[in-house]
Amino acid sequence: MAQYSADLDGVFVALADPTRRGVLRRLGRGPVSVGDLARDVPMTLPSFLKHVRMLETSGLISTVKAGRVRTCVLNRERLGLVDDWLAAERRAWEDRTDRLEQLLSEEDHP
Amino acid sequence: MAQYSADLDGVFVALADPTRRGVLRRLGRGPVSVGDLARDVPMTLPSFLKHVRMLETSGLISTVKAGRVRTCVLNRERLGLVDDWLAAERRAWEDRTDRLEQLLSEEDHP
DNA sequence: GCAATACTTAGCCTCATGGCACAGTATTCG
DNA sequence: CGAATACTGTGCCATGAGGCTAAGTATTGC
Numbered sequence: 691m692a693q694y695s696a697d698l699d700g701v702f703v704a705l706a707d708p709t710r711r712g713v714l715r716r717l718g719r720g721p722v723s724v725g726d727l728a729r730d731v732p733m734t735l736p737s738f739l740k741h742v743r744m745l746e747t748s749g750l751i752s753t754v755k756a757g758r759v760r761t762c763v764l765n766r767e768r769l770g771l772v773d774d775w776l777a778a779e780r781r782a783w784e785d786r787t788d789r790l791e792q793l794l795s796e797e798d799h800p
Numbered sequence: 801m802a803q804y805s806a807d808l809d810g811v812f813v814a815l816a817d818p819t820r821r822g823v824l825r826r827l828g829r830g831p832v833s834v835g836d837l838a839r840d841v842p843m844t845l846p847s848f849l850k851h852v853r854m855l856e857t858s859g860l861i862s863t864v865k866a867g868r869v870r871t872c873v874l875n876r877e878r879l880g881l882v883d884d885w886l887a888a889e890r891r892a893w894e895d896r897t898d899r900l901e902q903l904l905s906e907e908d909h910p
Numbered sequence: 911g912c913a914a915t916a917c918t919t920a921g922c923c924t925c926a927t928g929g930c931a932c933a934g935t936a937t938t939c940g
Numbered sequence: 941c942g943a944a945t946a947c948t949g950t951g952c953c954a955t956g957a958g959g960c961t962a963a964g965t966a967t968t969g970c
Contacts, residue, residue: 702816717894758967782828
């Protein structure tokens with residue numbers, strides 16, 4: 691659970707940057723090399739590479755190097771963490787809402 | 801759209817901290833004062849207050865001060881931003897998958 | 911082999927985050 | 941009124957994010 695939380699930290703941090711979200715969007719259309727990704731971004735390559743590394747350590751993408759080209763692939767299932775978190779939050783709210791409605795209906799018919 | 805992206809930045813940054821996620825979870829059960837929230841957290845009040853402010857500027861919570869007590873309330877609808885972003889990502893993937901499957905089926909029956 | 915390509919490393923800068931302590935303000939209670 | 945309560949403001953510090961330049965390494969193409 692502590693690990694779950696740390697993973698979630700990493701994923702949310704990774705998502706909190708437009709450059710990185712842009713990379714994810716692009717990778718949704720298939721694997722792309724670092725160089726090709728960087729061409730779309732107004733930034734030097736070393737700076738951009740930091741974003742790629744961060745996406746990789748968050749688990750949102752994987753990369754493999756073949757020759758001198760590093761290719762990035764989206765790990766779609768990783769966003770399941772966000773889904774799960776959202777679902778858990780909402781479950782908590784709804785439990786509360788249920789109890790609240792129950793309480794209200796008891797007041798209606800005591 | 802630029803604003804949408806900036807809003808998303810703020811929300812993801814806010815969610816990228818266990819303390820703040822804990823606050824949201826707690827607020828899911830109803831409004832709570834800053835002091836009560838702080839009691840659960842191993843941190844000084846001024847430090848904790850920074851988290852509350854950050855949650856507020858991200859739009860995930862609202863706060864009102866009555867007398868000397870500031871009460872925090874969850875803005876549930878704000879998480880819709882995350883839903884929307886997730887949905888948009890997935891739509892992009894699926895479009896691609898559709899095209900890919902179409903391509904494959906064309907290869908099967910040229 | 912040599913030059914171009916595609917990263918990669920290293921070092922530096924600035925600003926934001928997340929923590930602290932300490933002192934202040936505004937309300938409320940006796 | 942005076943003390944306790946509940947924040948709030950200020951200033952400090954360490955760390956890490958996000959950008960840069962300059963130089964280095966490993967592959968590939970001619």
